[in-house]
Amino acid sequence: MTFTMTWTVKPRSGEVDLDGAILLFDGRGEFMECVFWDNLESDDGSIVHLGDEIVSESSGEGEQALQEESENIEVDFTCIDREISSLVLVINIFTEKKFNRVNSLKLKCQDEQKNEILHYKWFEASLKEFSEYNTLVMCAIEKYKRNWQCTVMSVPADLRYGQVVDILVPRLNDLNIVRPLVPLWSSIVISIKKGAGLAAKDLNGKSDPFVMVSTVIEQQQEVIFKTKIKHETLNPVWKDATFQLDYSPDLSILHFNVKDHDRFTDDENLGWFEVDISCIPMNQVHERWFPLNLEVSSKNRKKKDRINVNTMGKLLLTIEKISTD
Numbered sequence: 001m002t003f004t005m006t007w008t009v010k011p012r013s014g015e016v017d018l019d020g021a022i023l024l025f026d027g028r029g030e031f032m033e034c035v036f037w038d039n040l041e042s043d044d045g046s047i048v049h050l051g052d053e054i055v056s057e058s059s060g061e062g063e064q065a066l067q068e069e070s071e072n073i074e075v076d077f078t079c080i081d082r083e084i085s086s087l088v089l090v091i092n093i094f095t096e097k098k099f100n101r102v103n104s105l106k107l108k109c110q111d112e113q114k115n116e117i118l119h120y121k122w123f124e125a126s127l128k129e130f131s132e133y134n135t136l137v138m139c140a141i142e143k144y145k146r147n148w149q150c151t152v153m154s155v156p157a158d159l160r161y162g163q164v165v166d167i168l169v170p171r172l173n174d175l176n177i178v179r180p181l182v183p184l185w186s187s188i189v190i191s192i193k194k195g196a197g198l199a200a201k202d203l204n205g206k207s208d209p210f211v212m213v214s215t216v217i218e219q220q221q222e223v224i225f226k227t228k229i230k231h232e233t234l235n236p237v238w239k240d241a242t243f244q245l246d247y248s249p250d251l252s253i254l255h256f257n258v259k260d261h262d263r264f265t266d267d268e269n270l271g272w273f274e275v276d277i278s279c280i281p282m283n284q285v286h287e288r289w290f291p292l293n294l295e296v297s298s299k300n301r302k303k304k305d306r307i308n309v310n311t312m313g314k315l316l317l318t319i320e321k322i323s324t325d
Contacts, residue, residue, distance in 0.1 A: 001077065001117065005091055005138070006070040006106040013101040017094040020071040022047055023169065025086040031169045032084060035073065046079040077148050082250065087141040088172060092159065093134040100131035107138050120152050130156040135168065185247055188277060191318045192227055192241035198234045198313040201260040201268045206232040208261040209270055211315065213243070216253040216274070229261045252277050258292060258315060271313055277321065286319045
């Protein structure tokens with residue numbers, strides 16, 4: 001995405017040099033780095049400042065001409081370091097001028113297809129509130145689970161050269177603009193108890209079921225737990241299938257896949273389901289049967305459709321989500 005900051009300066013204002021910057025913070029609210037005119041790219045390459053002050057156009061004539069200028073900062077949210085949880089977009093007047101010399105200020109955000117995601121404008125009347133300041137926090141972009149949310153701000157500050165980090169960063173924390181990611185839960189304990197009515201995959205009318213559990217983060221699955229195989233049964237019982245996960249801001253979905261073990265061929269799927277951790281009650285043992293979903297194909301469909309078939313089995317879990325208190 002491209003964030004474009006555009007402004008016009010009042011006539012006869014002399015040199016009014018505005019500079020855009022993005023400040024990066026981790027999940028604890030700690031400042032990590034600043035991308036600006038003297039540091040044009042973030043360490044991970046996900047944020048690129050495209051240069052200082054591109055003159056776009058002028059309006060008016062002679063001494064009444066308003067010069068419009070802009071800066072662009074590109075952000076690739078798919079490549080941002082996983083430790084980064086907040087971005088703050090700031091504009092600062094580098095020369096010894098204040099916002100009483102600025103006629104208008106705009107912030108626009110576009111995706112790769114030039115679709116406009118955000119368009120916000122500060123007119124002369126609203127800029128009067130910041131007339132004695134030379135810095136403005138324009139917006140904060142915060143990571144929530146796997147998405148990023150943008151909030152337009154209008155927080156002024158009066159800084160001298162080199163104070164953006166030294167002075168502004170503590171102010172952002174004091175105003176709660178940059179908020180540490182406080183986990184609502186510290187750990188989650190899950191026990192796989194038993195299955196019932198599983199599909200028969202072997203010639204003897206039985207199956208050899210086991211369960212694989214994966215985390216789902218940014219559409220990528222990673223196996224974190226696997227039960228023992230229960231032989232020749234459609235109603236398996238596990239007495240030692242308990243695991244614990246610690247809090248992670250990226251973790252919200254767990255994927256459970258029940259399979260039939262085969263010694264000489266690939267294991268066959270018996271069904272799957274997913275658990276949304278955010279929907280689990282806090283500080284109580286939550287016991288529930290989860291019906292298995294199967295993948296079936298139909299001649300009337302071009303793609304495989306997933307359907308819920310309760311008669312083909314279910315799995316009993318107990319889940320305890322433990323709060324941070």
